[in-house]
Amino acid sequence: MNAQEILSKVDHTLLKQTATWEDIKEICEEAVKYHTATVMIPSCFITKIRENYGGKLKIATVVGFPNGNCNTAAKIAETAQALADGAEEIDMVINIGMLKAGETEYVTEEIRALKRLCGERVLKVIVETCFLSEEEKIAACKCVTEAGADFIKTSTGFGSKGATLEDIKLFKDHIGEGVQMKAAGGIHTREEMVGFIEAGCTRLGASAAVKVLKDEVDK
DSSP: OOHHHHHTTEEEEOOOTTOOHHHHHHHHHHHHHHTOSEEEEOGGGHHHHHHHHTTSSOEEEEESTTTOOSOHHHHHHHHHHHHHHTOSEEEEEOOHHHHHTTOHHHHHHHHHHHHHHHTTSEEEEEOOGGGOOHHHHHHHHHHHHHHTOSEEEOOOSSSSOOOOHHHHHHHHHHSOTTOEEEEESSOOSHHHHHHHHHTTOSEEEOTTHHHHHHHHHHO
């Protein structure tokens, strides 16, 4: 698998609280140059990216990030504004406490409400596996599938642990046919990226991907 094939599956990510426009501009330039799947950025930068880069890259952003426990109305409003500003993909965080309490209908309906807003645009659902038992991860797979989301995603990158191959294997065994998988959090090497793709992930959240692979592309 060559470097460009890997980068085409990467959401080039910068979600640090301290990110400035200069920082965001740098990852946008890299996304254009190295043809990453998207730039994954805080929603306050969407309009400026659209104004400066037009259709040169695809914009993704996060909703209910990173904790997921704001109310559904807030997530709906956040999603609607992000889409209106020009986001083409939304990564939402589920209400982890509700899932752990067994309130799976709440979790499913919240995902469904956001997918209804997204329509044909991509909705990825972050379940934050580091906080879940195996039984809860399986329940999350069911919620994501029943709600009609496009992706299940392992992690925010702000939890206690990121993606693992074990979680991807579990997802693969329990998600519906139409659901894709995104691994995110703690992915730092070429070998890890390839490993997750070979395990079935069609998207990676990896802030380090361009740094790791650009020399290989530039040869």
